[in-house]
Amino acid sequence: MATPVHDARVGLLPTPTLLELQGPADDVLPRLRRLGLADPAALRCERSGALELLRPAPGHWLLLAPPEDATGLLVRLLAEPAGADTLVVDVSDGWAHFRVEGAGAGALLASASPLDTHPRVFAADGATFTEAFGLRALVLRRPGGFQVAVERSHGPMVADWFARLQGHRQAGTLVAGANFC
Numbered sequence: 001m002a003t004p005v006h007d008a009r010v011g012l013l014p015t016p017t018l019l020e021l022q023g024p025a026d027d028v029l030p031r032l033r034r035l036g037l038a039d040p041a042a043l044r045c046e047r048s049g050a051l052e053l054l055r056p057a058p059g060h061w062l063l064l065a066p067p068e069d070a071t072g073l074l075v076r077l078l079a080e081p082a083g084a085d086t087l088v089v090d091v092s093d094g095w096a097h098f099r100v101e102g103a104g105a106g107a108l109l110a111s112a113s114p115l116d117t118h119p120r121v122f123a124a125d126g127a128t129f130t131e132a133f134g135l136r137a138l139v140l141r142r143p144g145g146f147q148v149a150v151e152r153s154h155g156p157m158v159a160d161w162f163a164r165l166q167g168h169r170q171a172g173t174l175v176a177g178a179n180f181c
Helices: 025-033 067-078 105-112 152-165
Strands: 009-012 017-022 045-048 049-056 058-064 087-090 093-100 127-132 134-140 147-150
Touching: 009 025, 009 152, 017 105, 025 058, 025 067, 049 134, 058 067, 067 087, 093 105, 093 134, 093 152, 105 134, 105 147, 105 152, 147 152
Parallel strands: none
Antiparallel strands: 009 093, 017 058, 017 087, 045 049, 049 058, 093 147, 127 134, 134 147
8 A cells, every 4th residue: 555645544433413503693592502502603613521513604503412412402402492594403414524633634634625724724623614625515623633524425435535635546445334325
């Protein structure tokens, strides 16, 4: 096997719970506060235990949690009826999540995305939608690297592109045995 181009490792992550919330802040934020979460600054992440709240845009929040927490979180978030303009939906199955870690993780991601990942620009709690390989991607800074999520249907293709960026000739070297459907 060839030496990787970047000093980075890429792997498929287990599918976390990913809940999307959209609507007026006066309806959404009280629901999140009941979970112990504060409203993060735009393009940032707020953590409370195993829960992570992202605010990639005004009026748009994403809640990341362990896979087994989806049903319980939905019940708690919808304990009171949502307003007509409020959306709370589980979108977990729609995304494939990759970890990109190592000293060269930023350089590898820079080959795939226009996002400036320098720590002065994309902070330790950074979270945003951007592009990766020309596709809509959610990128989160993680200790030692990044988490990149793309639509699940693009997962095998993105895995192949990451492998090719690393100089691997065989497609699918990152996600052997992964199920994207």
